[in-house]
Amino acid sequence: HVQLVESGGGSALAGGSVRLSCAASGYTYSSICMGWFRQAPGKKREGVAAFESDGSTTYADSVKGRFAISKDNAANTLYLQMNSLKPEDTAMYYCAADSVLNSICLPPRLPYFANQGQGTQVTVS
16 A cells, blocks of 8 residues: 655745655555646646656646756655745645556646645645
8 A cells, every 4th residue: 555645835935945745655666656746726636747766757837947856765755846936836735656557657647646645735925
């Protein structure tokens, strides 16, 4: 049973930074895709950034150049460094994971991954 626990959300001013963490456990996938998606009130879920086990990363156009996804394999923890924040980045951010055999490792697919965390709120004002 895959468990994903997000942390690091909070409030920030526009132009500021926030770092999210996702601690993963219980998976046995040899090749895994992990990533972040978000959902703002009244809006559809939006894939933000994906990280594949070979180290490749992809980003939604809305965050490219401002957000950076990374993973500490020893700690089984995924990170999302969010810089130059904008009010439109306000949302609940969720961590997602799945085997690359089951899912395409691209941001638009992240909201459909089988394993998702409970989310952490980021508010930018």
